Amino acid sequence: xxxxxxxxxxDTLDYTLNGPDYINxxxxxxxxWLACAIIKTVYCAVWDVTMDWGLGQWGQKKMFLxxxxxxxxxxxxxxxxxxxCARVAWTLAISPxxxxxxxxxxxxxxxxxxxxxxxxxxxxxxW
Numbered sequence: 001x002x003x004x005x006x007x008x009x010x011d012t013l014d015y016t017l018n019g020p021d022y023i024n025x026x027x028x029x030x031x032x033w034l035a036c037a038i039i040k041t042v043y044c045a046v047w048d049v050t051m052d053w054g055l056g057q058w059g060q061k062k063m064f065l066x067x068x069x070x071x072x073x074x075x076x077x078x079x080x081x082x083x084x085c086a087r088v089a090w091t092l093a094i095s096p097x098x099x100x101x102x103x104x105x106x107x108x109x110x111x112x113x114x115x116x117x118x119x120x121x122x123x124x125x126x127w
Contacts (some may be wrong), residue, residue, distance in 0.1 A: 003040035008094055010036045015097035033098065037091045045084040048118060054125045055080065070124055079117055086114035 010033040017029060050056040054066050055076060065076050092099050093107035 006036040011095040045087045053121045
């Protein structure tokens with residue numbers, strides 16, 4: 001949660017101190033937001049794959065997947081990639097000052113689909 005809080009705080013600071021019409025969009029605070037966003041996205045995506053889904057085990061015959069798979073291999077590979085992309089969308093969704101408000105519905109929809117995917121793989125791991 002701390003990484004998400006840092007994204008929101010850095011986004012709010014960037015917007016508050018620079019305003020909506022500032023000229024130098026790539027100032028120091030924007031770089032700070034970008035660093036927080038990248039760290040949060042990578043950390044959460046890796047946590048999902050390794051800790052929550054039990055994938056990412058090195059030395060496995062099935063390209064670092066777990067030994068027991070109930071679905072075809074390509075499904076897990078798709079889920080890893082789509083989870084990372086959806087994590088980027090969620091980072092944008094919690095940074096409302098960085099992108100147009102019109103993106104909100106699409107970003108929220110992507111997050112709902114990511115959570116459904118996460119749930120299926122989490123239950124499948126525990127099954």
